[in-house]
Amino acid sequence: MQFCAILRDSFREAMDGFVIYVMLVLSLLFLGLIASLSFEPAPASRVIPDVLLQRFVLFLPESGASQIIGTIPGVRYEPSAIETEGSHVRFRLKVQGTPGRNGEADAFRKATAAWKKPPGKTVKLSAPSTTSRPKLGDKPLSEFELAEPIAVTTEEAAAVTPPMMTAFLENQFAVHFGINGAQVTPVDQTTPAGEYLFDVHLPRATASRGWPQSLGLFFGGVEVGEVGLGQTIYILEDQIVNGIGAGISLMIAVVITAFFIPNLVRKGSLDLIIAKPIGRVRLLLYKYLGGLTFIFLLSAVNFGGTWVILGLRSGHWDPRFLLAIPMLTFTFALLYAVSTLVAVFTRSAIAAIILTLGFAFVLYLIGQAKSLADQMRAMPEAPFHWPDSAYTISDTGNTILPRYKDLDKLMSLVTAEGTLTPIEMRFMTVTKEFPSWGEAVGLSLAYIAVMLACACWRFRNRDG
Amino acid sequence: MPVVSTSNLCKNYGRIAALRGVSVTVEAGTIYGLLGQNGAGKSTLVKILLGIVKKSNGEANLLGAPAGTTAIRNRVGYLPEDHLFPGYHSARSLLDFYGRLYGLSRAERRGRADEALDVVGLRKRMDSKIRTYSKGMKQRLGIAQAFFHNPDVIFLDEPTDGVDPVGRKEIRDLLQRLKSEGCTIFVNSHLLGEVELISDRVAILNQGQIVREGTVADLTRQTNRYTIRLADGQAFPTEDVRALGFPVTAHNPFHDVEIPEGKTIDPVLHLLQRERLSLRHLVETKQTLEDVFVQMVESGEPGTDRRQGKTAPLPTAKRAE
Structure with missing residues (x-):
């Protein structure tokens, strides 16, 4: 008391x-x-192609658990039939991996196999002294660690299955958008070598952390810009x-x-x-x-x-x-x-x-x-x-x-x-x-x- | 068991000795008055008993426990001199706050606070902020907070300070009422008249030492002195009275006759009768507490110039203006 x-x-x-x-x-x-x-969420028809094009070249090895960032060369993403229903987004995704030489696996298979592996050797790159991202610019970067292209054996690439591909893509949506629970389903359709088709459902996508939003002040009276x-x-x-x-x-x-x-x-x-x-x-x-x-x-x-x-x-x-x-x-x-x-x-x-x-x-x-x-x-x-x-x-x-x-x-x-x-x-x-x-x-x-x-x-x- | 007992209590503030071997005992259900000049050590004595100040030496007990025991303070009320209540409280909220510290229940806090504020005449203003109160109102609040939790003993340091004469009378009545309900009251004051009116026992503290202690009657005992006045136009037989062995002091139209040890006033009265003188005034003189106090404390208060109880004359130039 x-x-x-x-x-x-x-x-x-x-x-x-x-x-x-x-x-x-x-x-x-x-x-x-x-x-x-x-x-105001930016339209999915613009966000999905931009993000896929710009951001999906980066991935986190060890199935997304790594501290080091890896890169994916030679993979193209083409979304189509983008539909928005509330905050949910659905679209069809065509992934094209550059075919390997001498019968090697295509780039997408390699990327999926590399994503599963630990980063291995890393390189230290000089990084820009400023950046537009918040918190990145308040301290100049001295070095930036990046995984060297992760060596994938032919056997490892060949062992990649469709469920591994869908898991890789679902993890990419989690890594770049912060969407946990993305549903990526392989489309049962014959495609040329190195080409893969998926149906993608992103629940609550436009409300996810990484989704760009048009920000307004005073109930939209003042337009601030478009930021995640x-x-x-x-x-x-x-x-x-x-x-x-x-x-x-x-x-x-x-x-x-x-x-x-x-x-x-x-x-x-x-x-x-x-x-x-x-x-x-x-x-x-x-x-x-x-x-x-x-x-x-x-x-x-x-x-x-x-x-x-x-x-x-x-x-x-x-x-x-x-x-x-x-x-x-x-x-x-x-x-x-x-x-x-x-x-x-x-x-x-x-x-x-x-x-x-x-x-x-x-x-x-x-x-x-x-x-x-x-x-x-x-x-x-x-x-x-x-x-x-x-x-x-x-x-x-x-x-x-x-x-x-x-x-x-x-x-x-x-x-x-x-x-x-x-x-x-x-x-x-x-x-x-x-x-x-x-x-x-x-x-x-x-x-x-x-x-x-x-x-x-x-x-x-x-x-x- | 005495409510308060100290034995050879000493307190030094650096090189200054505030208390020098003070021994007092206060019995339950009495009003005890502690007199002394400013700086005599009255407040220090109370503060030691309450644990506010640490003793340097000696013994001090309150309600049977060593002075300063926290739990004992549940049974104690205290009004310090120069108290400063937080201005952001109202009288009611302050008593509610203190009541919580005393561990009173919600109902007890509310009931006793209202009653206490009613007794000290603050009920109408009990919801106003204390910062809006006059000095007298704050003093009344101080008294209310000292007794509202039904303590066994209350220490009041200059309780009538800043209170008007009517208020003083009310406070005196309140203290008598509390005493009649079994509460022991310890009053520090330099207002001798107040203390004389209410105290059962009185102690005079001078420069950290008890110089007199006893009942008021003890201290103001008869002085064996009579004041006499005769009818207009009649001369007092000063020399005849002196011849009988009674010293006489004249201050017209009165004459003070001192009665030596073992004698009575009767021989003087017989003399006046024989001389056919008409008596108009005959009063046995008693000492007031003030007389006793001034007698015991014939010096300026500590830290001030010594003046032997006299006021220094005003500067001549000022008087001329």
Whole structure:
């Protein structure tokens, strides 16, 4: 009951200021803006030929499970009789594999056999420094791993059966569109050598992650352009909501909650509460949890609202994005531990705000410096390099300080997994390094524990 | 078992000794007044008992448990001096919050809060934000939050501070009522008249030490002094009275006659009768608590200039203006 009492009190305190109302109004405006987004699927008659032509040259070996991307030379795809029924798309697909020399298997059989195999040797190619894909452009590529044309024996190619071909094609639709459950059926019809006919049924194809959508703002009043549904949602969720939105939320939450502890330990206020039957350590920890509950509720409104509205507007419902709610709360827990420690020692909300934001800024700088250092290390041919001490400082800082930026990176990865197609994910993961959850969360947890322990010790042993 | 007992209690703030060997005992169902100047150590004593401040030395027990025991605070009410209630609460929501900390049920919280606020005269404003309250209203709220959970003992630090005379009377009546219901009340105050009116026992704390302790009657005992006035135009036989062995002090038209140990006023009255003098005023003088207090604490409050109980004269230039 005491915990609930402190939580309610903290909530009441937070709701007392005008800042929270400004924040809620901004949140509502933002959610209104999201609600005004319109998603119009591009016509299947255009998308299917384009995608088949442009994207199906790439595949993921090991039946789609590989981390390396392979290429398919010599295969042509010709869709016909494309029909759309709601979000379902049906068409006939003619696949032409260039016939092999000297009686070897055609290119499509080879491609199917290669798709089944592990990637084998890989080549490292120089990659473009920029790209139009989201998240790919924020870090120049140093190298891009690609499977060398996977060697397929005559026997392996000859062993390819129609069910293997359909499985390969179904996997391609999953890899490039994010359509799980594509139904590819061989057509029982005599065809020339190297030519194959399939009937394809793509359920909920136009609502799939990789399907291009014409994006409009203000209920279609402003045309934004045509982007894959998953990419659009990824940009909105990762860059706008979890990037800019979360940053602003964190800063405002730091300011609002920075007053909680100083108000508690203020002369005249502390005596009243300490005289109640609640221990000091418990009181401080409950107050701390009260601050976390505040940001939890705030992020639940923002992230949950965005998720629901985006789901309603786009038909895309992936719950992984909701992990951003505990993630932001956890990030805030780190900052609020600093704020609590400073507040207990100084009794000053201003000092708590300045030092907490300063701490966050230092962590951000260290994270950025580490990313830059990693990039420069990966480009030995670059004309300019930092002095060795700069690398040491950025590496050491990143090792010993909480992984504030790592948590952000990990959340990006989770968001991407819920929105991007497997092939887009591959592009993303080869261009970025992702830390481990254990390190990122563990180190931050350790910092939180140490700072709270210091704050509790001080609060417990002080007079008044 | 005493509600409060301290023995040789000491508290040092750095090099400053706030309490120097304080020993007090407060019995259940009484009102105990602790008098002292600002900075004498009154608040420190209470804060040690409640665990707000840590003692440096000595013993302190509250309701049979060592001072500062968290669970015991369920049975304690406290109104600190210079209290600061969170302005975002209303009186009702504040008592609801405190009631939750005391572990009261929803029905108990609601019932007792309404009743307590009614008793202190805040019922009509109990849903207004505390930041809109006057100082007196905040003081009334402070008293309500100190007793609404039916504690066994209440510590009140300057309870009538900022309260108008009518309000003070109401508070005094309330304290008497609480006492009659078995509650023990510990009052810290420098308003001597207030304490004198309600306290069963009184202690005077001076510079961290108890200098007098006892019932109000003990402390304001008779001084064996009579004030006499004769009819207009009659001269008081000062020398004759002195000749009888009674010291006399004149402050016209009255004369104070001191009664030496073992004597009574009767010889003086016989003398006046013999001289055919007409008596118009004869009162046995008693000490007030203020007299006792000023006698015991003849110095400026700690941290201020020592003035021996006198006010420094105003600057001449100002008076001339």
